[in-house]
Amino acid sequence: MNMLKQIIASRRYYGSSVQVAQKWVYAKAFQGEPNQHNFKLEKEDLPALKDGEFLAEAKYISVDPYMRPYMMAYPEGSLMIGGQVCKVLDSKNASFPVGASIFGQFGWRTHTVCNPSKQQSDKPYVLPDFGSLPTSLGLGVLGMPGNTAYFGLLEVCKPKKGETVVVSGAAGAVGSLVGQIAKIKGCRAVGIAGSDAKCQWLRNLGFDEAINYKTTSNIFADLKKAAPDGIDVYFDNVGGRTSEAAIKLMNLYGRIAVCGTISNYNTSIEKVTDPLRIMVFKQLKMEGFVVWRWNDRWLEGIMANLQWIQEGKLKWQETVTEGFENVPGAFMDMLKGGNTGKAVVKV
Numbered sequence: 001m002n003m004l005k006q007i008i009a010s011r012r013y014y015g016s017s018v019q020v021a022q023k024w025v026y027a028k029a030f031q032g033e034p035n036q037h038n039f040k041l042e043k044e045d046l047p048a049l050k051d052g053e054f055l056a057e058a059k060y061i062s063v064d065p066y067m068r069p070y071m072m073a074y075p076e077g078s079l080m081i082g083g084q085v086c087k088v089l090d091s092k093n094a095s096f097p098v099g100a101s102i103f104g105q106f107g108w109r110t111h112t113v114c115n116p117s118k119q120q121s122d123k124p125y126v127l128p129d130f131g132s133l134p135t136s137l138g139l140g141v142l143g144m145p146g147n148t149a150y151f152g153l154l155e156v157c158k159p160k161k162g163e164t165v166v167v168s169g170a171a172g173a174v175g176s177l178v179g180q181i182a183k184i185k186g187c188r189a190v191g192i193a194g195s196d197a198k199c200q201w202l203r204n205l206g207f208d209e210a211i212n213y214k215t216t217s218n219i220f221a222d223l224k225k226a227a228p229d230g231i232d233v234y235f236d237n238v239g240g241r242t243s244e245a246a247i248k249l250m251n252l253y254g255r256i257a258v259c260g261t262i263s264n265y266n267t268s269i270e271k272v273t274d275p276l277r278i279m280v281f282k283q284l285k286m287e288g289f290v291v292w293r294w295n296d297r298w299l300e301g302i303m304a305n306l307q308w309i310q311e312g313k314l315k316w317q318e319t320v321t322e323g324f325e326n327v328p329g330a331f332m333d334m335l336k337g338g339n340t341g342k343a344v345v346k347v
């Protein structure tokens, strides 16, 4: 009887006709800017499904800045980490039925056999109903970056109506949302980004001012002009000289959210003025955060951002690269500023 059950199970599973997954592994430790030699494409046989498991096929794979520093903690040969939006192809888990669109922290791989109850953290979840919006948004505005902007700005910075919010990395997945949420909350929003086209896009989104940090000769002077009443909230995605200038312009009781320091992910840390003296006299609050802090409120952030999209208050953009073979290229391009909004790969 058991044998019969097993045969039926394995037939049903191989009925999906997917027996081998492709995956990108971290072949060589990063030094400086990532290049193609850091990655290797491999194949992996997939096991037959057991009770409690499901088989998922990647539809969109996320490429994010955090992968650059995080992978340094992994040995060479490890699977590249990351989130993906996938479709359930086969299932022995009633919570993940065939056909469901889900988010999973499955890494850079085409197919995954997963038993959610065996995962200590990073549990997969079925995406909420996005209506007519693409499921890829589950990697961006309706996923981790969206929640980073939502909780990072509202919980860490607590912006008040009329205050000035400055955000660096402003034309990216997180930054573009931070400025828009600041506007929704009645603040003045100033963005700092790496091209004139990105700055124009930020103004189109409703940012009051945008500064191109690559072409300015004096980021401090430009910021002072863009924030004539000083800065109440600085949402920092980049660190380094840009942050040095912003911190010097902070108002009394200003709040600084340290979300990321991408300016030093590929290089050594820039030497900047010690901000502690300013922090004392301006009585500033500076707080680093990681978005997983709000795991227990994950759906709240997604649904709030979804509602703002539906009300026309929050706009999103994606830079979509086609093809699983191009995941490393999309990652490297994103680190160089090739993306506007969220960088994703359509598998």
Ligand SMILES: NC(=O)c1ccc[n+]([C@@H]2O[C@H](COP(=O)([O-])OP(=O)(O)OC[C@H]3O[C@@H](n4cnc5c(N)ncnc54)[C@H](OP(=O)(O)O)[C@@H]3O)[C@@H](O)[C@H]2O)c1
Pocket (backbone or CB within 6 Å): 064, 065, 066, 144, 145, 148, 169, 170, 171, 172, 173, 174, 175, 192, 193, 194, 195, 198, 237, 238, 258, 259, 260, 261, 262, 263, 264, 289, 290, 291, 292, 334, 335, 336, 337, 338, 339, 340, 341, 342, 343
């Ligand atoms: N704390 C958390 O939980 C959390 C969660 C998500 C993201 N993050 C952090 O938030 C930041 C933004 O992430 P994201 O996912 O929204 O990525 P993203 O902004 O969509 O993409 C990265 C962008 O960083 C900019 N960049 C690259 N090198 C830079 C440099 N040397 N100086 C300044 N900007 C540079 C590029 O834009 P330009 O053309 O403007 O240079 C690039 O497009 C990153 O630091 C990331 O690590 C933190």
